[in-house]
Amino acid sequence: MLPESFVNRMKEMLGEEYEAFSEALKEERHQALRINPLKAEPEDFARTGPFSLTPVPWAKTGFYYDKAQQPGKHPLHEAGVYYIQEPSAMAPAQFLQARPGERVLDLCAAPGGKSTQIAAQMKGGGLLVCNEIHPARAKILSENIERMGIRNAVVTNETPERLAERFSGFFDRILVDAPCSGEGMFRKNEEACGEWSLENVEMCAERQDTILDSAQQMLRSGGLLVYSTCTFAPQENEGSINRFLDRFPDFTLVNVDMSEGFAAGRQDWVPGGREELARTMRLWPHKIRGEGHFLAVLKKEGSVSETERMPVRRDGIKGLSVKEYADYLEFENQYLKIRQEGIFIAFGDQLYLAPQGMPPLKGLKVLRPGLHLGTRKKNRFEPSHALALALKPEEVCFSCDLPSDSREIYGYLNGETFREDVGVYRGEGGKGWHLITADGYSVGWGKLAGGIMKNHYPKGLRKNGAAEAVCSIRQMYEIRHGTDREISACARRRDFLSEYV
Numbered sequence: 001m002l003p004e005s006f007v008n009r010m011k012e013m014l015g016e017e018y019e020a021f022s023e024a025l026k027e028e029r030h031q032a033l034r035i036n037p038l039k040a041e042p043e044d045f046a047r048t049g050p051f052s053l054t055p056v057p058w059a060k061t062g063f064y065y066d067k068a069q070q071p072g073k074h075p076l077h078e079a080g081v082y083y084i085q086e087p088s089a090m091a092p093a094q095f096l097q098a099r100p101g102e103r104v105l106d107l108c109a110a111p112g113g114k115s116t117q118i119a120a121q122m123k124g125g126g127l128l129v130c131n132e133i134h135p136a137r138a139k140i141l142s143e144n145i146e147r148m149g150i151r152n153a154v155v156t157n158e159t160p161e162r163l164a165e166r167f168s169g170f171f172d173r174i175l176v177d178a179p180c181s182g183e184g185m186f187r188k189n190e191e192a193c194g195e196w197s198l199e200n201v202e203m204c205a206e207r208q209d210t211i212l213d214s215a216q217q218m219l220r221s222g223g224l225l226v227y228s229t230c231t232f233a234p235q236e237n238e239g240s241i242n243r244f245l246d247r248f249p250d251f252t253l254v255n256v257d258m259s260e261g262f263a264a265g266r267q268d269w270v271p272g273g274r275e276e277l278a279r280t281m282r283l284w285p286h287k288i289r290g291e292g293h294f295l296a297v298l299k300k301e302g303s304v305s306e307t308e309r310m311p312v313r314r315d316g317i318k319g320l321s322v323k324e325y326a327d328y329l330e331f332e333n334q335y336l337k338i339r340q341e342g343i344f345i346a347f348g349d350q351l352y353l354a355p356q357g358m359p360p361l362k363g364l365k366v367l368r369p370g371l372h373l374g375t376r377k378k379n380r381f382e383p384s385h386a387l388a389l390a391l392k393p394e395e396v397c398f399s400c401d402l403p404s405d406s407r408e409i410y411g412y413l414n415g416e417t418f419r420e421d422v423g424v425y426r427g428e429g430g431k432g433w434h435l436i437t438a439d440g441y442s443v444g445w446g447k448l449a450g451g452i453m454k455n456h457y458p459k460g461l462r463k464n465g466a467a468e469a470v471c472s473i474r475q476m477y478e479i480r481h482g483t484d485r486e487i488s489a490c491a492r493r494r495d496f497l498s499e500y501v
C-alpha cells in the first residue's frame with residue numbers, strides 16, 4: 001500500500017495526471033541492461049548476442065530485455081559484457097558526457113551502475129574516482145568495476161567532506177547520484193513503501209545539501225556537475241537544486257536536449273522556485289519505460305588553465321623492489337602481448353597499475369588505486385582476476401575459448417577444472433596461464449599443467465558459493481538507500497542489486 005501522505009502529495013503535484021501515474025505503479029518493472037563498449041560493440045552485440053534486445057531511447061548502450069531471458073545468470077554477465085541497470089538510471093551518466101583524458105568523480109557510486117557507464121565513455125583514458133561512503137557497498141562497487149574490465153578507476157571509501165578537503169577544484173566532471181527517499185522504487189515493492197516517511201524525505205534533502213556542498217568544492221571552474229535522484233519528492237529534486245543555486249550563484253543550470261517522454265522540472269513545486277528549474281528533468285513511470293528519476297546538469301562559472309592544476313603522478317614504480325618488478329615483467333614477457341604502462345604501485349603483496357594523472361591518495365581509504373594486476377608471491381607473480389577481465393584474447397599469448405552455452409563454461413564458473421582437449425586454443429604449446437574466454441570474452445584465468453586446466457576463477461564468485469545468497473526486498477532497499485544495516489548476504493549479488501539503481 002502506498003503511504004497516504006505520499007499519495008496526497010502526488011495527487012496535489014500531478015492533478016489529472018495522477019491516475020496514469022498510479023496505474024503505472026501497478027505494472028511490471030521494465031528490465032534493461034547496458035552493453036559494455038570496453039568489451040563489445042553495442043549494436044553488434046544487440047543484434048547477434050544471445051538476448052533479444054530493444055533500445056532504451058535515452059541511453060546509447062542501453063537495451064530492454066525480456067525478464068524470462070535472465071541475462072544476470074548468463075556467463076557473459078560474469079564476463080562483464082553488460083551491466084543490468086534500471087533504464088531511467090541510465091540517464092544521468094548520459095548527460096554527464098565524460099570524455100577520455102578527463103578527471104571525473106562519481107561521488108555516491110555503489111554499486112557502480114553509473115560509474116561503469118562513465119568509464120565506458122572515458123574509454124580507459126583519464127582518471128575516474130568512484131567513491132562510496134559505506135564499506136560493504138564500496139566492496140560491491142569495486143567488484144563491478146573489476147567485472148567490467150575498467151582500468152582507469154580508483155575506488156575510495158570516504159565521506160564527501162574528506163574528499164573535498166583533498167581535491168579542491170580538481171575534477172572536470174562530477175556526478176552526485178544522491179541517496180534519496182527512493183519513491184521510484186515503490187512499483188511492486190511493499191517494503192520500500194513501508195520505509196517511507198515525511199521525516200525521511202526531510203532528512204534526505206538535508207543530506208543532499210551537504211553532499212552537494214562538498215561536490216561543488218571539488219569541481220574546477222567551468223566544470224560540469226550532474227545531480228540525480230530516483231525519487232519524486234520536490235524537496236529532494238527541484239528543492240535541492242533551488243537551495244544549491246541560492247548558496248552557489250556561480251553555478252547555472254544547463255539547457256540540455258531532453259529525450260522524448262522526459263518532463264521539465266517544476267518551479268511551482270518548491271517555495272521560491274526559480275524559472276531556471278524548468279531546465280531540470282523528470283522521468284516519470286507513466287511517461288517513459290522506466291521507474292522514474294530526476295536530474296539536473298549544472299555548470300560552474302569560468303575556466304581553468306593547466307598550470308593551476310594539482311600535481312599528479314605520471315609513469316613510475318612505487319613501493320616495490322627491482323626484484324619484485326622484475327618478477328612482474330617476467331610474467332608480462334611470458335604471457336602478455338601488450339606492455340602495461342602507468343604507475344606501478346604495491347600495497348603489501350598486491351600490485352596495481354594506477355591511472356596516469358592519479359593524485360596522491362595518502363591518508364584516504366582506498367579500495368583499489370587502479371587496475372589490480374596481481375599478487376607478488378615468493379619469486380613469482382600471480383595475475384589477478386581483475387587483470388583477466390581487463391584483457392582481450394588477442395592481448396595474451398595463450399587463451400582457451402568455451403562456448404557461452406556449454407556445460408564446460410558453467411563448470412568453470414563453478415570452480416571445476418577441465419581437460420586440455422576441451423575448448424578452442426590460441427597460442428601453441430603453452431603451459432601455464434591461459435585466459436579463459438566465453439564466446440571470445442574473458443571470464444578469468446586457468447593454468448594448464450599435465451593436460452588439466454586448473455581453475456583460477458575466484459572462490460568468492462563461484463556460482464555454487466555466495467552468489468546464490470538470497471536477498472530480501474528489505475535488504476535491497478537498504479543497499480539502495482544507504483541505511484546502515486548488515487548487507488553481507490547480498491555482497492555477491494551484484495546483478496541483483498544493480499537492477500535497482
Ligand SMILES: C[S@@+](CC[C@H](N)C(=O)[O-])C[C@H]1O[C@@H](n2cnc3c(N)ncnc32)[C@H](O)[C@@H]1O
Nearest residue numbers: 108109110111112113114133177178179482501
Ligand atoms: C543512489 S545510490 C548510488 C547508486 C549508484 N550511483 C549507481 O548507479 O549504482 C546512493 C549512494 O549514496 C551513498 N550514501 C549514503 N549516504 C551518503 C552520504 N552521506 N554521502 C555520500 N554518499 C552517501 C549510499 O550508500 C548509496 O550507495
